[in-house]
Amino acid sequence: MTDIALVTGAYxxxxxxxxxxxxxxxxxxxxxxxxxxxxxxxxxxxxxxWAENDVSLAxxxxxxxxxxxxxxxxxxxxxxxxxxxxxxDFRRTVSATADLLEFVRSECPQATLVYPSSAxxxxxxxxxxIREDAPLRPASPYGAHKRLAEELVRDYARLFKLNTAIVRxxxxxxxxxxxxxxWDACRRISADETEFFGTGLETRDWxxxxxxxxxxxxxxxxxxxxxxxxxxxxxxxxxxxxxxxxLFDLMGKNDRPVFCGTERHGDPRDYQADISRAVVWGWQPSxxxxxxxxxxxxxxxxxxxxx
Amino acid sequence: MTDIALVTGAYxxxxxxxxxxxxxxxxxxxxxxxxxxxxxxxxxxxxxxWAENDVSLAxxxxxxxxxxxxxxxxxxxxxxxxxxxxxxDFRRTVSATADLLEFVRSECPQATLVYPSSAxxxxxxxxxxIREDAPLRPASPYGAHKRLAEELVRDYARLFKLNTAIVRxxxxxxxxxxxxxxWDACRRISADETEFFGTGLETRDWxxxxxxxxxxxxxxxxxxxxxxxxxxxxxxxxxxxxxxxxLFDLMGKNDRPVFCGTERHGDPRDYQADISRAVVWGWQPSxxxxxxxxxxxxxxxxxxxxx
Numbered sequence: 001m002t003d004i005a006l007v008t009g010a011y012x013x014x015x016x017x018x019x020x021x022x023x024x025x026x027x028x029x030x031x032x033x034x035x036x037x038x039x040x041x042x043x044x045x046x047x048x049x050w051a052e053n054d055v056s057l058a059x060x061x062x063x064x065x066x067x068x069x070x071x072x073x074x075x076x077x078x079x080x081x082x083x084x085x086x087x088x089d090f091r092r093t094v095s096a097t098a099d100l101l102e103f104v105r106s107e108c109p110q111a112t113l114v115y116p117s118s119a120x121x122x123x124x125x126x127x128x129x130i131r132e133d134a135p136l137r138p139a140s141p142y143g144a145h146k147r148l149a150e151e152l153v154r155d156y157a158r159l160f161k162l163n164t165a166i167v168r169x170x171x172x173x174x175x176x177x178x179x180x181x182x183w184d185a186c187r188r189i190s191a192d193e194t195e196f197f198g199t200g201l202e203t204r205d206w207x208x209x210x211x212x213x214x215x216x217x218x219x220x221x222x223x224x225x226x227x228x229x230x231x232x233x234x235x236x237x238x239x240x241x242x243x244x245x246x247l248f249d250l251m252g253k254n255d256r257p258v259f260c261g262t263e264r265h266g267d268p269r270d271y272q273a274d275i276s277r278a279v280v281w282g283w284q285p286s287x288x289x290x291x292x293x294x295x296x297x298x299x300x301x302x303x304x305x306x307x
Numbered sequence: 308m309t310d311i312a313l314v315t316g317a318y319x320x321x322x323x324x325x326x327x328x329x330x331x332x333x334x335x336x337x338x339x340x341x342x343x344x345x346x347x348x349x350x351x352x353x354x355x356x357w358a359e360n361d362v363s364l365a366x367x368x369x370x371x372x373x374x375x376x377x378x379x380x381x382x383x384x385x386x387x388x389x390x391x392x393x394x395x396d397f398r399r400t401v402s403a404t405a406d407l408l409e410f411v412r413s414e415c416p417q418a419t420l421v422y423p424s425s426a427x428x429x430x431x432x433x434x435x436x437i438r439e440d441a442p443l444r445p446a447s448p449y450g451a452h453k454r455l456a457e458e459l460v461r462d463y464a465r466l467f468k469l470n471t472a473i474v475r476x477x478x479x480x481x482x483x484x485x486x487x488x489x490w491d492a493c494r495r496i497s498a499d500e501t502e503f504f505g506t507g508l509e510t511r512d513w514x515x516x517x518x519x520x521x522x523x524x525x526x527x528x529x530x531x532x533x534x535x536x537x538x539x540x541x542x543x544x545x546x547x548x549x550x551x552x553x554l555f556d557l558m559g560k561n562d563r564p565v566f567c568g569t570e571r572h573g574d575p576r577d578y579q580a581d582i583s584r585a586v587v588w589g590w591q592p593s594x595x596x597x598x599x600x601x602x603x604x605x606x607x608x609x610x611x612x613x614x
Contacts, residue, residue, distance in 0.1 A: 057394065086409065086412070086463070086466075086467075087364065087405065087406075087409035090405045090409075090459075091405075094401070094405070094455075095402060095405075098394065098397045098398075098401070098402075099394075102393065102394040102397075105393070138462070140466070141462070141463075141466060144458075144459075144462035144466065147458075148401075148455055148458060148459060148462075151451075151454075151455060151458070152397075152451075152455060155445070155448070155451035155455075156393070156448075159393075159446075159447070159448060159451065160393075
């Protein structure tokens with residue numbers, strides 16, 4: 001009998017990459033969360049059993065699974081939506097994590113829990129690259145709730161001796177991502193639009209989702225009741241102008257982007273991870289941002305019949 | 308038309324004192340929470356309207372009240388219960404606070420919100436008296452959840468410009484309290500028992516509930532989006548042995564207590580508040596612990612037909 005991994009939110013962009021990575025390492029992967037997919041697609045992503053349900057205590061118990069590892073990818077995913085509906089964001093991120101922790105505490109206290117948090121917990125940082133011990137001053141309900149969920153995980157780890165680890169993800173992207181900057185930019189570029197939000201000088205730290213999935217598994221190996229926290233980024237800050245400019249080239253366009261200068265509420269201007277802690281664990285990113293963008297643009301062109 | 312105050316948990320030991328104190332200052336007090344009491348008793352405690360219900364967003368909206376001040380006394384109240392059922396403690400403290408914050412944000416964003424937290428957020432302190440900027444290392448789910456609720460209040464205050472204040476209550480007591488140390492001790496003493504938990508050397512900072520209620524109202528006057536935090540204690544540390552010894556005298560017994568030495572899981576040994584911040588606001592405790600214990604013992608004897 002192989003060991004069982006439970007991935008919440010396994011249908012999501014990040015969750016499915018975690019599922020396939022665990023599956024490749026020999027885990028039997030069970031998934032729970034929202035999203036409707038056929039058995040063939042589930043299997044293609046390494047998911048052996050799928051329960052379409054909320055991540056609630058009742059739903060988790062009804063799975064009848066006692067996992068050895070849990071990666072809690074379910075949760076809210078949008079800064080903007082968290083500002084217009086903070087209460088929903090709270091429930092998706094904080095309440096769901098409380099339910100998951102109670103499930104682990106009461107049903108499988110030996111399991112290892114990895115919580116993918118977000119660099120949004122840092123808010124507007126003062127020093128770059130951002131270290132894990134930097135002050136946490138989230139600038140949106142999304143970031144604030146991720147921070148609360150982190151603290152809940154840390155408290156339960158300490159008080160109930162649960163093996164846990166937290167990975168603060170920076171800008172995760174990859175083939176198949178149908179939202180966020182790369183998707184929006186490729187769509188605009190393919191429609192011959194040249195105008196973009198922001199100043200273009202904002203920086204982001206891009207990490208390919210397959211590297212993020214490997215880091216999550218690496219975090220499980222390093223988990224404990226002390227609940228270590230690691231940044232999940234590449235360590236490299238790239239301006240939005242550079243990313244969008246590169247996408248223009250990759251999409252075979254000679255135009256250049258024009259930035260309208262509007263700032264996005266709740267989004268800090270800059271992000272850059274200090275990844276030395278994760279590197280000490282033996283992990284490192286394998287796909288640099290230019291190679292990753294190239295893969296993304298190839299996928300996008302094929303996806304939209306432009307190839 | 309007078310201004311409206313909403314007191315959640317107004318049936319509770321602390322909530323009813325907040326309600327009557329607000330009523331004496333001219334507020335029209337509405338209450339919501341659990342507890343069944345007759346209209347006469349509600350009125351005696353200054354509660355004009357009472358809704359027996361959960362502190363959920365739906366229940367709060369159904370009150371059809373737009374309060375000018377909210378004092379959120381509802382929440383869990385036991386360290387021991389939080390260890391055996393942390394999930395229930397989370398919902399009573401953290402989830403209920405999220406619901407209340409959403410109610411305030413969406414229905415009455417001009418209202419002032421006072422959150423009575425607990426000294427349990429400090430956990431095992433290193434320096435006494437404990438200042439509000441001391442590290443927060445709660446030693447129980449009760450303390451951990453109070454800390455999370457505090458942070459939720461602080462985040463919402465900052466992100467949505469809500470006027471808020473937090474009061475960290477130490478050992479609150481008063482006539483009518485039918486639980487915790489004083490109640491248990493009086494019961495044992497009146498039954499001629501002499502054995503007590505702990506070493507007797509533990510210290511607590513006792514604050515009479517009427518002083519705590521005044522501080523909560525004072526906190527409302529000092530509330531803002533910066534969400535000030537003040538300790539609610541007397542500033543005086545008294546050993547459990549001294550408190551219990553005093554109660555033996557007040558109950559007219561010549562026996563002395565014997566302490567069995569067992570420590571209580573999740574309860575820090577010592578508490579003593581630095582109350583200089585609250586004093587700067589113009590508040591100070593009016594009932595010292597000996598006078599307060601005398602009032603308590605008189606009430607207890609009458610209550611139990613011993614007077």
